[in-house]
Amino acid sequence: MKNRTFLKLISLILTLVMALSLVAGCSSSGKTGTKTETKTEEKKAETKKEEPKKEDAKKEEKKEEPKKEDAPESKDDEKVAPPSGIPSILKTDPADMYWMHHTDPITLKVYVNTLITDGWQWGNDVTTKYITERTGVNLEMEYAPDNEGTRLNLMLAGGEELPDIFHQIAPNSPAAGELIKGNYVLCAEDLINEYAPEMWDLYSPFQKDYAAAADGKMWGFVNGYEFDGENHYGYMHGYIGGRADILEELGYSNLDIKTLDTFMTVLDDFNKVWKTDYPDIVYPVLMRGVTGQFSAIYGQVACNSNIRYNEENNSCYFWFQSEAGKNTLKFYNNLFHKGYLPEEAFITTDSSIDLMGAGKVLFFIAGNTWESSSANAPLHQNVSEDAYFMPIYPFSAVGEEMMRTFKGVTYNGSACWVSADSKNPDRALGFIEYMTTEEGILTTNMGIYGTHWDVTEDDDGYLYPQFIDEVFTADVKVGHKAMKDTYGINNYEHSLWFFHANSYNFLWNYDVIFRRGINPDNLLKARNIWYSETTDNADLTGVPATFAIDASSDAGVALAGLQDIFNSELAKIVFAASDAEFESMYDNMIAALQAAGEENFWKLYQPMIEEKLTLYKAALASH
Numbered sequence: 001m002k003n004r005t006f007l008k009l010i011s012l013i014l015t016l017v018m019a020l021s022l023v024a025g026c027s028s029s030g031k032t033g034t035k036t037e038t039k040t041e042e043k044k045a046e047t048k049k050e051e052p053k054k055e056d057a058k059k060e061e062k063k064e065e066p067k068k069e070d071a072p073e074s075k076d077d078e079k080v081a082p083p084s085g086i087p088s089i090l091k092t093d094p095a096d097m098y099w100m101h102h103t104d105p106i107t108l109k110v111y112v113n114t115l116i117t118d119g120w121q122w123g124n125d126v127t128t129k130y131i132t133e134r135t136g137v138n139l140e141m142e143y144a145p146d147n148e149g150t151r152l153n154l155m156l157a158g159g160e161e162l163p164d165i166f167h168q169i170a171p172n173s174p175a176a177g178e179l180i181k182g183n184y185v186l187c188a189e190d191l192i193n194e195y196a197p198e199m200w201d202l203y204s205p206f207q208k209d210y211a212a213a214a215d216g217k218m219w220g221f222v223n224g225y226e227f228d229g230e231n232h233y234g235y236m237h238g239y240i241g242g243r244a245d246i247l248e249e250l251g252y253s254n255l256d257i258k259t260l261d262t263f264m265t266v267l268d269d270f271n272k273v274w275k276t277d278y279p280d281i282v283y284p285v286l287m288r289g290v291t292g293q294f295s296a297i298y299g300q301v302a303c304n305s306n307i308r309y310n311e312e313n314n315s316c317y318f319w320f321q322s323e324a325g326k327n328t329l330k331f332y333n334n335l336f337h338k339g340y341l342p343e344e345a346f347i348t349t350d351s352s353i354d355l356m357g358a359g360k361v362l363f364f365i366a367g368n369t370w371e372s373s374s375a376n377a378p379l380h381q382n383v384s385e386d387a388y389f390m391p392i393y394p395f396s397a398v399g400e401e402m403m404r405t406f407k408g409v410t411y412n413g414s415a416c417w418v419s420a421d422s423k424n425p426d427r428a429l430g431f432i433e434y435m436t437t438e439e440g441i442l443t444t445n446m447g448i449y450g451t452h453w454d455v456t457e458d459d460d461g462y463l464y465p466q467f468i469d470e471v472f473t474a475d476v477k478v479g480h481k482a483m484k485d486t487y488g489i490n491n492y493e494h495s496l497w498f499f500h501a502n503s504y505n506f507l508w509n510y511d512v513i514f515r516r517g518i519n520p521d522n523l524l525k526a527r528n529i530w531y532s533e534t535t536d537n538a539d540l541t542g543v544p545a546t547f548a549i550d551a552s553s554d555a556g557v558a559l560a561g562l563q564d565i566f567n568s569e570l571a572k573i574v575f576a577a578s579d580a581e582f583e584s585m586y587d588n589m590i591a592a593l594q595a596a597g598e599e600n601f602w603k604l605y606q607p608m609i610e611e612k613l614t615l616y617k618a619a620l621a622s623h
Contacts, residue, residue, distance in 0.1 A: 097437070098196035099430035103136035106427050109163035113152055113175065116143040120485065127447050127488030131440075137431045149175055156184060162421040164428045171220050171415045174552045180219055185417040189218040191429045199429075202436050220415035221432050239294045239302070240392040241364040241372030244522065245384065246270070246278065254390040254522055255529070260297060260331075260397040267340050270362060281362050284340040288352050288366040290332065290570040292319030299398040300324035303542030304367060306563070309609060311540050316602060316609060318562075318593075320570065326586065327397070332574045333582055343575050359383040363392075391526040394533060404539065447471065447489045543612055555604035558597055565592050 122128045122139035132138050142163065144151050152175055155162065162184060169175050179185045189208070192199045200208070208218055240263070244254050250269050257263050267284060274281065296302035300322060309316050319325040335341035347355070355361055357378030364372040372389040379387045418428045434440045446453040446465050456466040471487060483489055549556045569589040576582035 094198040094201050097198055097433060098426075099135055099434045102427060102430050103134070105136050105138070106424060107138045107140055108165060108422075108424065108428055108431065110139050110141045110165045110167055111152070111155070111163040112141055112143050112167045113149065114144055114168045115147050118485075125486060125488030127443065127452075130448050131434070131443060135431055135434050137427065137434075156182060162419040164419055164422040164424065165432075166417040166419060168414050169220075169417065170548075171222050174550075176220065176415070176417075177550070177552065179417055184420055185219065186420050186422075186425055187217055187219050188221050188418065191418060191425060195426045195429050196433050199433050199436065202433075220417050221436075222415040239291070239296070239365060239367070241366070241389045242392050243359075243362050244388045244390040245386050246281075246362060249277075254526055255393050257392045257395060259395050263392070263395065267335075267338070267363075271339075278362075280359055282360040283342065283345040283355065283362070285335055285363045285365060286345045286347055286352055286355060286361045287332070287341065288347055288364075290329070290346075290574060291365065291367050292325060292328065293367050294331070294365060295319055295322070295324040295328040296404055297395060297397045298324035298327040299396070299404070301404050301539050301541035303545035305542070305545035306566075307544035307605075308541050309543050309613070316544065316605060318566065320566070321590070329570070329573055329586070330582070333576055336575050341574075346571060346574070354378075356389060357382060359387065364389065388523065390523050391530060393526065394530050445489065447487050452487065452489065540613060540616065543616055544609060546612055546616070547608070549605075549608070553604075555601065555608065558601040558604060561596055562593055562598060562601060565589065565596055 122141055123132065128139075152166075152169075156178060166179065166185065169179065242254050242257075247254060247256075247266065250266065250273075252266055257266060270278070270284060274284070292306060293302040293304070300308065300319065306318050307316055308319055308322065320329060332341065336343075352361075352364070352366075353375050356364060356372060356375035359379060359382050361375075364375075366372065372391075375389055376387075379389065416432060418425050418432075422428050435444065442449070442465065446467070452471045453465045453467050471483075471489075549559055551557075551560065566589060569585065569592070573582060573585045573589065576585055
């Protein structure tokens with residue numbers, strides 16, 4: 001092994017900053033104030049080895065859509081890059097990048113710390129072959145034999161030559177700590193500065209600072225999320241998904257459910273005809289865990305973390321310790337008493353998707369209702385092509401104000417790392433650079449521009465990529481997994497994505513994009529409503545969702561003990577037999593948390609949140 005230095009990693013990304021400036025231009029209702037500029041650029045990159053590639057931008061009129069015949073076929077001496085101008089907040093890819101200068105054929109070894117058993121390899125499909133043509137990089141991928149980290153531990157301890165790239169290793173995990181402390185990886189920031197300084201142009205201004213380790217440097221290439229506060233194809237939070245076909249038969253639309261009272265009325269109406277007209281529905285309501293995000297309908301900001309921040313007294317709390325959180329638990333308990341949420345409907349595994357796909361669920365509650373869209377393909381096969389799960393309108397239980405969701409600073413939870421044993425660290429960096437570009441992200445999500453997709457414009461003037469020809473309908477015919485296996489598109493399970501951003505979230509919600517010409521209009525309308533009317537980027541309540549706690553730290557160990565308590569007790573409280581039992585069980589849980597050292601945890605946690613608040617407040621102040 002080479003002599004390497006020891007550094008400590010704190011890896012999280014702030015990629016919201018540009019989106020915040022966009023949101024500032026929206027009206028008080030949260031709806032888009034101006035339309036996104038809709039210009040497209042077609043970039044052509046020469047691949048001749050004797051001279052660097054250059055990209056020329058060709059502007060097109062707003063209403064002129066690229067045609068398939070306008071895009072030359074991929075040849076050895078000419079490749080056509082996707083057009084820029086797709087709705088996103090990433091900067092246009094720099095015209096002269098490191099990867100463009102180094103496209104000689106090379107094979108890099110990648111270790112993916114995720115169990116994959118279907119035998120897929122890079123180069124098995126047209127999309128990965130195309131990326132190899134563009135970059136010269138072929139990947140030889142090794143997948144973990146289990147999800148316990150056994151292979152990685154043996155690899156590091158055994159002294160064997162390490163692969164060029166490690167992938168799917170969370171930045172806050174013990175494994176990431178070992179990579180850095182053991183000097184098994186090279187510093188990402190040093191690599192960028194030495195070989196590809198233009199790569200910084202692909203990041204938002206605060207990303208480097210937010211992902212910095214103790215020495216101020218960024219060590220891992222962390223998958224980052226960004227939010228576009230203006231483009232309505234950006235990220236959407238939603239908490240209830242419903243069977244649109246059954247709602248229509250009951251006389252409702254998913255967009256009609258605008259209040260909590262209406263939601264309950266729909267369930268009551270369904271109950272009247274449940275056994276006679278819909279005997280296949282086993283679960284009127286199915287839940288994926290006890291989600292605190294649903295507390296947003298009671299006025300709390302919703303985020304993925306169990307922890308919330310109280311700006312008034314500069315303190316933190318668990319979501320269920322607020323009035324909004326307790327009301328959420330009472331809401332779930334009420335559904336249970338009415339018979340709409342049987343105990344066996346409390347699902348914590350992916351089997352919920354199978355149940356929905358088999359047509360056994362009316363409403364689905366989760367952290368993000370787009371999870372329910374995964375059930376639509378089997379739903380078409382098992383029930384009807386007209387059967388869809390769609391997001392329910394973002395209703396509020398505390399007045400006319402819309403559900404508030406915290407959208408912003410977060411990270412994907414994974415990262416890739418360049419090995420210190422790599423004989424070609426510059427080429428590993430160049431490949432990661434390509435996969436970080438707009439072209440790389442669009443290619444991994446959509447396939448080859450001009451062959452698999454073109455650019456389309458909606459009625460509001462927003463551009464979006466749309467599949468063409470046989471790819472457009474392939475998902476309906478062969479299923480989502482076969483789409484990935486055949487075309488290499490949206491290849492999440494196989495870790496084809498080295499980078500993606502939430503500004504491209506509309507690409508990987510495949511129900512929206514694969515069936516754009518087939519889906520009912522309400523699917524897109526619901527998405528637009530959620531996006532425009534549930535955003536509160538300036539709220540600091542959800543900042544705890546912007547970073548994770550190292551599980552091996554004192555705070556991580558303390559939190560794990562507390563989570564064991566409330567994860568167990570929350571489920572029991574939801575199914576309390578009476579109001580009195582509900583209150584007693586709730587109080588006992590709070591007492592158990594206090595006895596387990598909750599106060600000590602908050603003391604350990606406070607310095608962490610202060611650091612993130614400082615960065616986030618600075619981002620807000622600069623815009």
